[in-house]
Amino acid sequence: MSTGTLTPRAEFAHSAEASHAWSQTMAMSKRSIIAIVRQPALIIPSLIFPLFFAALGASSFNRATQLPGFPKVDSFLALTLAASVLQGVIFGSVTGGAALAVDIETGFFDRLLASPTSRVSILIGRLAGNALFGCIEALFFTLVMIPFGVNIRSGPAGIAVITLAGGLIGLSIGGFMAAMALRTGSAEAVQGVFPLLFVSMFFSSAFFPRETMQGIYRTIANYNPLSHLYEGMRDLVITGWSFDAMLKSLLIPIGIGCVSIPLALLALRRRLRAV
């Protein structure tokens, strides 16, 4: 037999260039959305729990809106809309991070790595799914609360900003969760972060304005970026349209994302280097 040379038979061998990174990201993003939509047991709590929390707050603390320092609101619900959005998005992001960890645990991540996929697409696709789900959740909470007396004073433009903010929060919190998933490769470890994130909401102005807080609690809330995020979104709900409120609603999650997404990329790099 004669000596042969290897001629790539794959007619598609050279078509997966960098120009396909966008389609790869979109495909990965679609997959993460499919995973969310097809697991109602995971998404229903992320939609129901914040609404339950908001209803509980409204029935228990509605009279608190009369306290000095409290902004003029139609109901306690209007004050907690931003908190509901964040709770839901945190839930969704933890789910997204856990799903990435499950991919690592089950070997699906290896399947992706064995293909000529852009490594960053794997991560960005997952985060894009988180962002889209964040938008959907923010819009869902806003639309559900309107019939219960929440008047979005900034109108459709405000609703659009809140929706976009939901997406950006999904992206930024999702970055932390993805970093955790890539670092540990454990879905349990990712889920274990949820209580920490949830507690951080209580050390902010999520449920009460900073003006009504005192001592160390108020100091922490002052430094907690979430307080400023809530206040931006809250102003869009209870005060009306303002450039300042819009900037707070969008720039704070972008700022958080500037920390979390590089962290996730770093974790991805470490994981790829470790193999």
Added chain:
Amino acid sequence: MAVMSGTNSNNDYPIYAEGLMRHFGDVKAVDGVDLQVNAGEVFGFLGPNGAGKSTTVRMLTTLLRPTAGVARVAGFDVVKDADQVRRRIGVALQDAAIDPLMTGHELLALQAVLYGIPKAKVRDRSRELLERVGLTGAADRRVGTYSGGMRRRLDLALSLIHQPTVLFLDEPTTGLDPMSRLALWEEVRRLNAEGTTVLLTTQYLEEADQLADRIAIIDHGKIVRQGEPRELKAQVGAPTLVITVPTGQLDQAREVLRSFGELRPTAEGSLGVGLSAGAEAVPAVVRSLDDAGMQVQHLELNEPSLDDVFAEATGYRLEGAASASGLPQAQGAEGGTGKRGRKRGTNETTGESA
């Protein structure tokens, strides 16, 4: 099948490795593996759990960096040109890692995007592959509802989406029922007949014997035998006579058997001897045992099998635990799990003994 051989340079081998090593701390999972797989060949990588098969495959498929050594796949270095390697290989890893929430169609479409296959070709290619692996009817069902065999077949279809020149199958039939195994073997043969070079890892002797043109036996991270199954069996030479006697007579029977050839590892409770005079010596063995007052409960003569090749190379059998003939117990190297001599997570038996 057309197997390339002759004076190949390293680049001509679809799979080439020299001194390939991977250490995890003090554990030498792969310890200097040399491989030259010819184009158009099915190459079987045979060994028990923890021998280093999967670690080798992970290095060859760019999923793991070698600690030392060189490996080239489809003509490209697995470290320096990893992306070029990925474009040319198909990989079906040990546990068919398939998203259970997606349908077969969706997964093929995703895989197609990952490999940069033009959209216009995806539909036809998916349909062709689904038909090929017999999953057309289940294509729109979520993978979570598939049986183990269906998942494996889909896994194979996914690994073929870009028409790879080299296909890696890591224990493709582990845990499958006999029908699914036969179907998968048939598909591997078909792919090979079409010119795809296949590297197949397995812990099933029969699978290696049935499918592989050449095999390598790996143990403790080292290749201990390599060649065509027929050649390897011929090297073992003498047939194995396996006898069972009452437990109390094992030591005495062992002494009798020694005079007919070297003892060979067998399943616990029995004794095996390689008859250096061939099958003609069987009556003499029976007479000697009878003269010594042995009560022979069972007797069988086995032509050399891959299990014998394995036993001769490693000192223990792949099927079952170490023998009563005093040969060493199997021990794990990869991760130090010590699970040798047992098949992992399967309800199948594929022993070669006649």
